[in-house]
Amino acid sequence: MTSPSPMPDPSGPDGMPPAQRRRAMAAILAGIGLAFLDTAIANTTLPTIAADLGIDSAASIWIVSAYQLAVVATLLPVAALGEIVGQQRVFTAGIALFTGASLACALAWSLPALIAARLLQGIGAGAVMSVNIALVRFITPADRLGRGVGLNAFVGSVCFVAGPPAASLILLVLPWPWLFALNLPIGLAALVLALAALPDTGRAAHAFDGPGAVLTLITFSLLVLGLGEIAHEGPGWRNGAELGGAMVFGLLLLRRQAGHPAPMLPVDLLTRPLFALSAAAAACAFVAQGLAFVSLPFLFQQALGRSQFEAGFLMTPWTVTVALVAPLAGRLSDRYPSGLLGGIGLMGLGLGLGLLAALPSDPSLGDIAWRLAACGAGFGFFQAPNLRALMTSAPPARAGGASAMAATARLLGQTTGAALVAACFALANGRGPALALGLGGIVAGAASLVSVARLAIRPDPR
Structure with missing residues (x-):
């Protein structure tokens, strides 16, 4: 061997x-x-x-x-x-x-x-x-x-x-x-x-924790199922059972992996302030993105009367600006603090979502396009610097855990955003898309403050 x-x-x-x-x-x-x-x-x-x-x-x-x-x-x-x-x-x-x-x-x-x-x-x-x-x-x-x-x-x-x-x-x-x-x-x-x-x-050198992997699978499966049931307006008893089960199995996972040199749920990395704040900013940013991506098709098709085909292509300005801004933001993050760059990007995303929520009743394509472009520019300016901060605030031997944490924050954030859209639709009826977009703007603004807070923290040498 x-x-x-x-x-x-x-x-x-x-x-x-x-x-x-x-x-x-x-x-x-x-x-x-x-x-x-x-x-x-x-x-x-x-x-x-x-x-x-x-x-x-x-x-x-x-x-x-x-x-x-x-x-x-x-x-x-x-x-x-x-x-x-x-x-x-x-x-x-x-x-x-x-x-x-x-x-x-x-x-x-x-x-x-x-x-x-x-x-x-x-x-x-x-x-x-x-x-x-x-x-x-x-x-x-x-x-x-x-x-x-x-x-x-x-x-x-x-x-x-x-x-x-x-x-x-x-x-x-x-x-x-x-x-x-x-x-x-x-x-x-x-x-x-x-x-x-x-x-x-x-x-x-450490061995793979099979029981810990099973607990992780069960925890996150129940969490995603519970959030999905909320998004699809499932029965309350089922939502509660799935989310409650996720909490119970999550606590069992934490108990089992306490003291492990590389826990599967990387709580060891969350003790590092820079990593924890970067993960929190990522999760909030993707909650805002989830709120936008789920609610915008309803806004375009139901409120503005666009076809499904047109609704898909109306997202193009978001795509184009992300494509233009993300590589530039990545280069800038090699020279300037990720907390500052991420804070600026999230503030732009929040403003863009707020402006989409306040669209006039009969907007032109230009009215829609520049607001979506603002969202894409803000999101693109945030993501690369934040990913860099996540990876560099973790020790080299824990790069795999940091990479998975970044992906988990993204997916759970998007799933949570979808669930929140369902809640907004239930509360506001015909104004559901606007409420969801406004909430996304608030979440992005809060994440901007989290990102800027990293400027006050020194890198952890451990």
Whole structure:
């Protein structure tokens, strides 16, 4: 039996040689792009899939929920496994599983078959999302880390926002299975690049905690199910049971992993003020994004009378400004404090959401576009600096846990935002979208204060 190889320090000055770094980044960006696209496109295609498979709309929701559930539930256990067996192995296995499951989705003949394939696809996506930022930290020189995470944030954000309009275009000329089949060439290319270019990130000495992984899976599955039931206006007793169960199993998880050198739920990292504030700012930012992305289609289609196709393309200004701003923000974060840059970005996001909430009753396309552009610019200016702060405030040996925490904050934030939209619709009836957007603006403003608070904290040397 071979002994674990030592964990290399990914914070060294040189990173990987430029040519290999480019190939490794291409593999990482292709993998994260696929995972984010499939998070977004399924919502757009549900009516088409439901009609083709002969199922009702309520049952079709599981096509989305199964994927989200698998991603959130596996992020932390798979990240912990990556610190033990090597993050490059977890990433490569995730790409392979995601690609194979995409083929299974394209060939699915019934709802149960499609849900099973989406679960496998979500596990693969969870593996990719759990370690991608850790790999970026490993392969990128310390003085260019902001640029690396800026590229990562750029690809993730653009693919997430571009998913609905891209799906709408594909469905104009091709049946829905092609949405999954088109993943195959990209996934295979990413797999070849990953096998050839990703370096060995080393292995930690501690063993994998199987019971802790089970507790983590149960905790986050129940949490996501409970939040999803709220978003879909499920019965109160079920919401309470699922959220209460998540709390009980979460406490059991914390008790089991107390004193563990690398706990699966990385509470050790949350004792670091910079990391904790960065994680809190991320969670709040994605709550605001979730409030926006779920409520805006209702605003466009129901309040403003736009078609589903038009509603998808109305999000383009958000996409374009994220694409323009995220790489720039990543470069700036290598020179200026992430707390300041993130605070400015979140304030811009909050103002943009507030302005969308105050749209006139008959706005022009320009009225909508510049407000969405303000939101995208603010979000793009926040995300890359915050990711850099999250990764650099964690010790090198805990890069996997930090990467998974960033992805968990994003997914739980978006799920919470969706649940809050349902509450806003119940409270405000026809004004639900405006209330949700206004609440998103308030949450983003609060997150801005959290981000700026990091300026008063010195980096933790531990």
